[in-house]
Amino acid sequence: MKVAVLVKQVPRTDKIKIDKESGTLIRKGVESILNPYCEYGLDLAVSLKKKYGIIEEITAFTMGPPGAELVLRRSIALGADKGVLLSDKAFSGADCWATAYTLSCGLKTMGNPKLIICGKQAIDGDTAQVPGEISEISGMPVLPYVLDILELTEEKIVVVSEFENGTVTLETSLPAVVTVGSGSNIRRIPSVNDVLKAYESEIVVLDKTKAGCNDTDIGLKGSPTRVVKIEPAFSKGDCEMFDDGNFNEGFEKIKVFLMENNDEEN
Template identity: 35%
Template sequence: MPYKSVVLVKQVPDTKNITGEAMTPEGTINRAALPAVFNPEDLNALEMALEVRDRHGGEVTVITMGPPGAAEVLRESLFRGADKVVLLSDRRFAGADTLATSYALSCAIKKLGQVDLVFCGRQAIDGDTAQVGPQTAEKLDMPQITYAEAIVKLEGGSIIARRALDHGTEIVKCSLPCLLTVVSSANEPRPASVRRRIEYKFAATSLEYKSLLARWPSFGTEEALDAFLEQRALKIPVWTATDIGAEEQKLGLPGSPTQVYKVNFVVLEGSESKVVDPTSDGIKALIQELMQEYIVG
């Protein structure tokens, strides 16, 4: 049976490459100073959705909410195998906390019509709340399987999945439609295919036409570029708040009940240190001590 899947992906600042300018004096992330990357666990979510499509048929639509530049993760999704992509971009989405983000994403999913599976990463490496997946499921009135590591069985209207927990795994069964938040141990995301990279090289949103024309002036005018992309199904749709039928007061800052009150910089310093003999006996004694203190077990 073919399944219609949606994957929610986020473009995030690469927090593995922190430089001195990574934070603003106000304590917020200086996004301009960090390279933007595909949120790592969203690649695992995309891979899980692609595997479902490859095994059972159906289609995979990838949605991201972000500024015009977030189209980059949508192109990357096309290179890796997604069938359709959508960018949610509108000034009215700006300043959203997780509630307003999940509201906008749930409106976009509803616009797609009947959906069997929604895949999210477990957590984004910048906001780090792991709230967006569960909140989106709530707003869609869908059951959710968090920390999903594998789909054990997908048959008709139900799914059996393995969840990765701190001290083991859990197998759960759930009816469809359902939302899964996927962990990094789930799979090895497939790389971008060279054939698809060539095929979707020019895939773009209308918000990128100016920069595209600056790079490839031979396209001529924005109208000519638009016709070229439309004809080849390379135009990435951009949905605004109006397009997804969202209530404005539930979006962006007005729709965000949480406010950042204060940001503290925490510097972790070792308070105690111990020198251990680099011998088997020295290491054995250290391990015993750590076990006695319940630090390792």
């Protein structure tokens, strides 16, 4: 069977600085990485391929400008067999729905894979909406927040999904979309050979025509939502500081907080 992994190139949000005056992102010096949740998804696909003999091919998909092919090469270095880049000026400005639609078109070109693996969310937008929307647009069920896959055959999949207050073991027929919410926090380092292979691999590039997209459903035009304003998130910035020398004074203040809290409760 064919497996697709959806990947996204994201800025390292833990290194982002915002211009407090203008509310804009200071891009200088912020590196782009493979979204960690997508990497978990890729790791899962690679381990499934090793474990079950039935996976012929893992294809990494992304949508983005030409430079986003780097994230596909990274995916190939980490074990994907090939990469497909959906890239067209007409895709720009896409919100979650238009992104999900465009990716769904791309998936169709490979004869609809039986299993579509996504990270549960990307660390830049953090919306977590694309996998659910793809599942609807492609008419497949979605199994979210997968921790482990217990069984995989040509017909069905059994997974353990983690929600905030417990886990459920779910079974569904294929095709299906799964999302992955956790994985090893030790980043795999591909071998030199794998990196070389990745850089020699051909990346399939699909524009809107090759992907078979409707003009009215892509990019800004196809997006039902609009960002109308961006502002920096507030910070308090008036923290009273204590250290090894005067912590008891700080403790007195905490005691007051705790007592106030008790009064409210009683």
